[in-house]
Amino acid sequence: MTVFTKFLCASSGIALALLGTAAQADVVFWSTQARPAEEAQAMRDNVLAGFSGTVDYQPNEDGPWLTRLQAELQAGSGSIGVLGALHGGFSALDPDTLVDLDDLGVASSSDSFNALARLGTDNMQYVPWMQASYIMAANREALQYLPAGADLNALSYDQLIEWAAAVQAAVGEPKFGFPAGPDGLRHRYFQGYLYPSYTDGVVRTFASDEAVAAWEMFRRLWAHTNPASTNFNFMQEQLLSGDAWIVWDHSSRLANAFNERPDDFVAFPAPAGPTGRGFMPVLAGLAIPTTAPDQDAARALVQYLLQPETQIATLRATNFFPVVEVELPGDLPPSVQAAGAAIAAMSGAPDANPGLLPAGLGGKGGDFNRIFIDSFERIVLAGQDIRTVLDDQRPRLAAIMQETGAPCWAPDAPSEGACPVE
Amino acid sequence: MTEALVTPQSARSVISAGRVVYLTAVVLLCAWVLVPLYFLVINTLSSPATVNSFPKPLIPEFDLGSLRFFAGFGGMLDALKNSIIVASMTMVMSIVIGAPAGYALSRFEFRGKELFRILILLTRAFPLPLLALPLAVLFIRTGLDDTTFGLALVHTTLAIPFAVLITYSLFSGIPVELEEAAWTLGCTRFQAFIKVVLPLILPGITASAIFAFVISWNEVFAAAVLTIQSRTLTAFLLQTLGEAPMHLKFAGGFILVVPALIFIFAVRKYLFAMWGIANR
Amino acid sequence: MSTRYLPYVLILPTLVFLCAFFLYPFALVTRQAFGTGDGVSLDTFREVTSYWKFPISLQNTMLLAAAVVPVQLALALLMATMVNRMKKGRDLVLYVWTIPLGISDLAAGIIWLAIFEQSGFLNSMMLGLGVIDRPTAFLSYQHPGMIFLAIALAEIWRATAIMLVILVAGIGLIPKEYYEAAEVFGASPWQRFRKITLPLLRPSLQTALILRVVLAFEVFAVVAALGGTIFPVLMGEIYAYQFDLQNGGAAAALALIVLGISIVFTLIILRVLRVPKGATI
Numbered sequence: 001m002t003v004f005t006k007f008l009c010a011s012s013g014i015a016l017a018l019l020g021t022a023a024q025a026d027v028v029f030w031s032t033q034a035r036p037a038e039e040a041q042a043m044r045d046n047v048l049a050g051f052s053g054t055v056d057y058q059p060n061e062d063g064p065w066l067t068r069l070q071a072e073l074q075a076g077s078g079s080i081g082v083l084g085a086l087h088g089g090f091s092a093l094d095p096d097t098l099v100d101l102d103d104l105g106v107a108s109s110s111d112s113f114n115a116l117a118r119l120g121t122d123n124m125q126y127v128p129w130m131q132a133s134y135i136m137a138a139n140r141e142a143l144q145y146l147p148a149g150a151d152l153n154a155l156s157y158d159q160l161i162e163w164a165a166a167v168q169a170a171v172g173e174p175k176f177g178f179p180a181g182p183d184g185l186r187h188r189y190f191q192g193y194l195y196p197s198y199t200d201g202v203v204r205t206f207a208s209d210e211a212v213a214a215w216e217m218f219r220r221l222w223a224h225t226n227p228a229s230t231n232f233n234f235m236q237e238q239l240l241s242g243d244a245w246i247v248w249d250h251s252s253r254l255a256n257a258f259n260e261r262p263d264d265f266v267a268f269p270a271p272a273g274p275t276g277r278g279f280m281p282v283l284a285g286l287a288i289p290t291t292a293p294d295q296d297a298a299r300a301l302v303q304y305l306l307q308p309e310t311q312i313a314t315l316r317a318t319n320f321f322p323v324v325e326v327e328l329p330g331d332l333p334p335s336v337q338a339a340g341a342a343i344a345a346m347s348g349a350p351d352a353n354p355g356l357l358p359a360g361l362g363g364k365g366g367d368f369n370r371i372f373i374d375s376f377e378r379i380v381l382a383g384q385d386i387r388t389v390l391d392d393q394r395p396r397l398a399a400i401m402q403e404t405g406a407p408c409w410a411p412d413a414p415s416e417g418a419c420p421v422e
Numbered sequence: 423m424t425e426a427l428v429t430p431q432s433a434r435s436v437i438s439a440g441r442v443v444y445l446t447a448v449v450l451l452c453a454w455v456l457v458p459l460y461f462l463v464i465n466t467l468s469s470p471a472t473v474n475s476f477p478k479p480l481i482p483e484f485d486l487g488s489l490r491f492f493a494g495f496g497g498m499l500d501a502l503k504n505s506i507i508v509a510s511m512t513m514v515m516s517i518v519i520g521a522p523a524g525y526a527l528s529r530f531e532f533r534g535k536e537l538f539r540i541l542i543l544l545t546r547a548f549p550l551p552l553l554a555l556p557l558a559v560l561f562i563r564t565g566l567d568d569t570t571f572g573l574a575l576v577h578t579t580l581a582i583p584f585a586v587l588i589t590y591s592l593f594s595g596i597p598v599e600l601e602e603a604a605w606t607l608g609c610t611r612f613q614a615f616i617k618v619v620l621p622l623i624l625p626g627i628t629a630s631a632i633f634a635f636v637i638s639w640n641e642v643f644a645a646a647v648l649t650i651q652s653r654t655l656t657a658f659l660l661q662t663l664g665e666a667p668m669h670l671k672f673a674g675g676f677i678l679v680v681p682a683l684i685f686i687f688a689v690r691k692y693l694f695a696m697w698g699i700a701n702r
Numbered sequence: 703m704s705t706r707y708l709p710y711v712l713i714l715p716t717l718v719f720l721c722a723f724f725l726y727p728f729a730l731v732t733r734q735a736f737g738t739g740d741g742v743s744l745d746t747f748r749e750v751t752s753y754w755k756f757p758i759s760l761q762n763t764m765l766l767a768a769a770v771v772p773v774q775l776a777l778a779l780l781m782a783t784m785v786n787r788m789k790k791g792r793d794l795v796l797y798v799w800t801i802p803l804g805i806s807d808l809a810a811g812i813i814w815l816a817i818f819e820q821s822g823f824l825n826s827m828m829l830g831l832g833v834i835d836r837p838t839a840f841l842s843y844q845h846p847g848m849i850f851l852a853i854a855l856a857e858i859w860r861a862t863a864i865m866l867v868i869l870v871a872g873i874g875l876i877p878k879e880y881y882e883a884a885e886v887f888g889a890s891p892w893q894r895f896r897k898i899t900l901p902l903l904r905p906s907l908q909t910a911l912i913l914r915v916v917l918a919f920e921v922f923a924v925v926a927a928l929g930g931t932i933f934p935v936l937m938g939e940i941y942a943y944q945f946d947l948q949n950g951g952a953a954a955a956l957a958l959i960v961l962g963i964s965i966v967f968t969l970i971i972l973r974v975l976r977v978p979k980g981a982t983i
Contacts, residue, residue: 059661226842526709538717547920552957629868629871
């Protein structure tokens with residue numbers, strides 16, 4: 001009893017003594033990107049260490065990131081200086097809560113990125129920070145089963161299915177891997193790869209006959225997909241463990257595989273369908289909330305992060321590519337070299353059919369993703385009739401587009417007003 | 423089979439057979455708990471290549487690379503200190519605040535008792551991540567934001583149901599006559615409580631303390647939202663593990679588990695401090 | 703102090719605390735569930751319950767609780783009585799059995815995924831023993847039963863200790879004399895367990911069951927790790943509404959439904975395991 005009481009007293013005493021920990025005036029960099037332990041460490045040591053002020057780099061899961069930000073905005077004061085997030089994270093915010101950054105003197109070298117960063121307003125709400133894309137990767141073991149005459153850098157979806165079938169026949173188990181887990185980026189595949197490649201659209205063509213053909217193709221591919229894919233979130237894990245040999249994922253979610261065993265894996269462009277080689281960029285940005293305690297320091301940090309040298313350091317740390325013109329050095333990590341070559345081949349392909357990120361959806365981005373995820377789960381996992389599911393989802397998608405009034409984005413043909421679901 | 427019918431000799435063999443079954447069960451149950459944990463240790467002490475290999479080895483290769491990475495991970499020690507502070511404050515506050523309520527629930531009939539019990543449980547039946555936003559706004563406005571004390575307040579809210587209900591169930595197990603006897607001997611209600619009842623519920627206090635500690639230790643969401651400079655180890659590490667390579671996931675998980683285990687080990691014997699009232 | 707006010711004085715600190723840090727944010731959050739602006743509407747509730755995944759996740763959550771909690775109760779009772787009888791090594795065995803308590807559900811998810819995944823420990827061991835000649839995919843969407851079993855095992859492993867600790871603390875209060883007397887009269891261990899342990903342990907059983915059942919409806923991290931998208935549970939849907947769809951009202955409405963279910967079950971347990979005031983031993 002006495003020992004225990006002492007223990008309680010002592011611990012409470014220590015606790016009270018340490019209660020008032022002094023806060024320093026660092027710029028708090030509140031980010032959803034560069035979260036993995038090694039990337040966060042590299043951000044602190046190799047990217048932010050060169051900034052003139054001190055930066056407290058805080059990577060967070062999306063949930064806490066958003067909750068904390070909303071709380072500071074509601075309370076009208078806060079400690080977050082600079083926000084780092086994907087385009088989708090910013091587009092869900094009220095543009096009035098972000099400081100206009102037009103006078104900062106930095107911007108991306110891509111006009112379409114800068115346009116996205118205005119979030120439907122007339123001013124830059126965030127500054128494009130870094131970019132990536134989704135690519136394919138394969139274990140070199142799988143290459144011997146490539147169908148005759150297939151060019152790895154110019155595959156078609158039919159060839160991919162044939163290839164995956166050949167691997168399955170040879171090894172005895174399905175080795176295509178798809179990030180269909182709860183944290184997997186499966187919706188981006190349907191929005192940026194499947195639909196553009198088969199229907200030359202996303203919203204307009206959502207329930208078209210071409211879309212039925214697209215889903216039929218995906219079902220055939222799924223027959224050669226590792227059935228544990230519904231647990232896969234980061235395909236680098238399954239590449240490394242050998243549970244999957246041919247995969248599609250975000251280039252930075254494949255990076256560990258290339259960095260750990262560079263000789264075992266190859267990266268290559270996404271396959272092409274009847275309407276071209278659909279692919280989609282990933283765009284991350286930097287913003288300053290109106291509640292930032294020290295606006296000048298925050299602005300200086302954003303400017304620093306857009307400098308060419310910092311962009312290259314960021315590339316090494318996070319596997320995200322620069323958004324400004326830079327001369328890439330030759331000694332980049334294997335993951336960057338592999339992904340860079342694949343992305344270049346993809347965007348430079350004669351049949352390239354680039355899609356843009358969904359824009360103008362505001363807070364409805366999650367609902368938009370859910371349309372595609374639900375279609376996938378019902379069509380592919382539950383085996384429901386494709387036409388029935390698409391007809392059932394069509395009014396939901398139309399309602400989202402009507403409510404947000406979002407105009408069509410590429411590859412959909414431009415629209416007057418809200419993008420129609422045809 | 424009834425005991426009257428068995429001869430002394432077979433009775434003995436029944437007893438020893440029972441003993442074998444009993445010991446086997448103890449060993450099996452220990453293995454059930456320890457084996458998954460052992461896998462965690464294997465993967466923590468393996469090189470990245472081994473963590474991803476198949477078939478996996480069943481003996482660790484004692485590669486300390488993953489642990490060494492975290493040793494050089496900036497801010498770990500500060501975060502560890504914050505975690506311990508928050509967990510300790512949570513422990514003390516939840517017991518000091520919760521135990522009187524547990525006593526009231528067990529000893530008195532009062533209006534609103536059922537309502538009070540349901541209210542206590544509500545705190546565990548509603549997900550904290552939904553409450554974090556209004557709490558954070560409240561904390562920012564009152565200056566509790568980004569303090570270990572503020573976070574401990576939230577964790578105490580989570581731990582209080584355990585403290586109240588556990589102490590309630592143990593107070594209920596202590597005959598009220600025992601206290602009444604002390605009153606007749608001239609003790610005030612308070613003295614009787616301190617001298618007679620409190621020592622008896624030490625196991626319950628220990629159990630509550632364990633719960634408070636591990637609840638606070640393992641809580642991520644509120645910690646991630648309500649602290650910035652004074653991040654706890656759990657918030658600090660778990661945010662970075664989701665997408666981390668497998669070997670770091672395991673090592674990070676292992677680092678988080680160890681302090682909680684040390685704590686439970688340190689207080690475990692108080693769970694048995696009382697062993698039958700009549701033995702006193 | 704008068705006995706009439708004493709209980710209120712005793713619960714006051716808890717009450718004040720919960721009002722400030724639970725009821726206040728709770729009221730703000732749940733207000734959203736009944737529609738924005740003026741007027742109370744149940745539209746949000748209709749929205750979340752008409753979503754096609756709602757019945758599935760409700761069923762999954764209930765089934766999992768129904769499968770896991772009884773096993774945990776039996777196991778915890780067994781372990782508590784075993785440790786109670788023990789003479790040597792009691793501390794150590796109890797410690798080992800309470801270890802999972804210190805493991806967060808996220809860590810438990812990582813551990814059990816490492817066991818069940820295709821290149822995991824279970825397949826490694828079965829391969830080593832020659833039971834199989836190539837790893838099987840346990841967690842495939844084609845075998846929902848296997849996924850359910852894996853999640854149930856992981857949950858039993860992770861959360862039985864919560865009940866165990868409460869029961870062990872309670873069992874310690876049962877006077878040894880009762881057991882000694884019963885033994886003198888020739889009561890078998892089973893009879894002693896049924897006639898002495900169970901009735902006298904009722905307060906602790908009640909507490910352990912209520913806490914465990916309430917927590918069982920909140921299950922999330924382990925399920926997400928093992929079940930992926932194949933085994934949706936209510937808590938996962940709540941988080942999806944809150945963070946993926948940023949629809950706080952829908953999240954709050956669904957959370958209120960879970961809360962309602964928890965209250966119903968709590969009341970049932972309170973009724974079934976009624977504890978008389980100041981139980982005499």
